[in-house]
Amino acid sequence: MIPSRPRLLLLGLAALMFAPLLAAQQPTAVIAARVSLAAWSDPLEALGTLHADESVTLSATVTDTIRELNFRDGETVTAGQLLVRLADDEAQADVRAAQALRDERRNAVNRLAQLQDRNLAPRADVEDAWARLRQAEAQVQALEARLADYRIYAPFNGVVGFRNLSVGALVSPGTALVTLDKLDIMKLDFTLPERALGQVTPGLPLTAVSDAFPDASFAGEIATIGARIDPVSRSIMVRAVLDNPELRLRPGMLMRVVVERAPRETLVMPESALIPQGERQFVLVLDESDQYRVDRRQVVIGARREGEVEVLEGLEAGELVVAHGTERVRDGQPTRLLGILDDDTSIPELLRRGRGDAADNG
Structure with a gap:
């Protein structure tokens, strides 16, 4: 019979000797990521x-004073909206005078045409009257076009700039009135x-x-x-x-x-899953049907971007690869999966969750 005190010492030594062996039998905890198809570009x-x-600086083409400013700083305007009107009284009077002359010459043409129908007017007089009428109509069109220069409209939908002029300001051809973008x-x-x-x-x-x-x-x-x-x-x-x-x-x-x-659409996995060896790259694939057992596999990679790498050969969509813990596991070993990385989780979060589960089980 071994005394109680030496017996306790022997049990303690045995525990120390077999502790590494017991720890080695426990599956190593890892965090995995799923290989997925994703949009990729270089x-x-x-x-x-x-x-x-579209951008334009609207300016005056005639010399006169500003009668109306129909916009505010930074206002959104529509195509065809009247923005600026200059004082156009004289131009309107010129148009009315030209219209009156046109009407007078049209009446003269009508009278001569009636007389010619009765052979009471020479054909040459009628042709001259028609020429004078066309001249009057052309003058009306020219004055109406000039009258349009006194009104500035928005050529397209857009946003006007600052209003730097006021009503009553005298402007001349080339004076910038407003910007429109x-x-x-x-x-x-x-x-x-x-x-x-x-x-x-x-x-x-x-x-x-x-x-x-x-x-x-x-x-x-x-x-x-x-x-x-x-x-x-x-x-x-x-x-x-x-x-x-x-x-x-x-x-x-x-x-x-x-x-x-x-x-393009390509296979993507976390860059942390790569295990470089010389010019070759390896990953640790987890077998979901066999205790998440590790399968070391060579892959061919393409381009990289922040935290991710393109996989050209060696993996298929949906497979699980070790993203954290690659240095602690070996080919053929079973593992304990702490979690799978996705857009809503991170490695620190999964590690905290794993420590909490281990404490609960202890």
Whole structure:
């Protein structure tokens, strides 16, 4: 019979000796991610400047004073809306005088035509009367066109700028009255290096962001590619169009552009799942039907982006790969799955959840 104290010492030594073996028999906890099909592209970045889809500075073409200003600063106006009217009293009087002369000559033509029907007027007199009538009609049209110069209408839907003139101000030809910009669609001009010419085509999607709206991105597409290469910078000008329904974007803004080259749907997994070995890449695939047993597999990868990598060969959509814990497991070992990464979870969250489950089981 071994005394109680030596017996306790022997049991403690045995526990220390067999503890590693017992720990090795417990499945290693890992976090996995599912290989999925996702949209992918090869980004090409640039800086660009915004321009309004249509932009014009409306100016006077005659000399006179302003009679009406029918807009407010920054107001949205519609095509055909009267914005500015100049004092046109004299021009209207000229039109009325020309109309009266036209009516007089039309009456003369009618009288001579009746006399000619009765052979009481020479044909030459009638032809001369017709010529004078056409001359009067042309003069009316010219004066009516001149009268239209006293009214400035919006040529398209848009947003007017600041009103810098007042009623009664004298303006002359060339005087800027108001700016008008069509902002629901914006043009984005940027340059790309010459080597990218064969990789971009009209219709290619892109996204643009601005420091003014750091949490927003604006989608668009390439509309036009310049016809010439700049011989100094060896770059080409590209124009894209962006929808701007909320009118947040403004002409002149600097935008950071990301062109989505070669858009495609491909297999994607977290970059943390990769195990590099020389020039080769491996992943640890989990067998869901066999205690999440590890299968070490070589893969061929393509492009990378933040936190993700494109898989070209070696995996199929839906397979589980170890995304956290790759250094603690070996080929053929069973594992304990703490969770699967997705858009709503993160590695720290799954680790906290795993520690909590382990404490509950203990």
